[in-house]
Amino acid sequence: MKMFQTMRTSASGLAAERLRLDLIASNIANISTTRTESGELYRRKTAVFAAELAKSGAGQGVRVAAIEEQQTDPRWEYDPTHPDANADGYVAYPNINLLQEMTDLITATRAYEANVTVLNAGKSMFLKALEIGRG
């Protein structure tokens, strides 16, 4: 077991939650994006987390297993003047629920803070251990 594994574990949690925040920001920013680099409609992105285990079975934190794009039907809006409108005058917008993004945002923020708390606790424990045998 490596010495600073505790901190690495917390760091993996921080990185994972940060990525989730990035994806939420991307989803909200692209709530009306009808055209991406591939020329298609923007699709809501979510991170899939998986627990990271050492060969011994000891927990080593979390990793992002995949970033998945939601494959649900788009949200159709009638706007014939829009350049991306179809023959019937309907525009396909990404099916992003702002309320869901906001609640995910809160969850990710709180989880991030929890990881910071654990990291700080581990740090103070290390410092305390350095005092063993001192005066």
Next chain:
Amino acid sequence: MNKLLNDRTSLVLQLALNAAAERQRVTAHNVANVNTPQFKRQVVLFEEKLKQALQEPELPLARTHERHLDNIPRTLGHEVITDNSTSMRTDGNNVDIEREMVLLSMNQLHFNAVTQALNNRYSIFRYVIQEGRR
């Protein structure tokens, strides 16, 4: 000399310190996976195992000579198990963040207490080495 620094108290304190460090690592793992579907929290068992070991009428190693191995087995220590018994959410995750935070604070205080005890122990040794002089 071996007996002086590796007495029973110091050994148990070292084991407790190891267990507290491991518990910190496991808590970090649980908190990092608070949003991982199907994740089950890990738990460190130490106090239970220590109690069990102390209650056993005869410790595993019989000692018939003073140079035999010490009575506290070196293998005595913590054990990490996975708590599969509960589910907190519909995604099968059972990390209760409040509980983990409470365990974190408790573990931190416990770690500090053990460190303090070890320090006291060593300051007694120092006192003896210095023949009581300050």
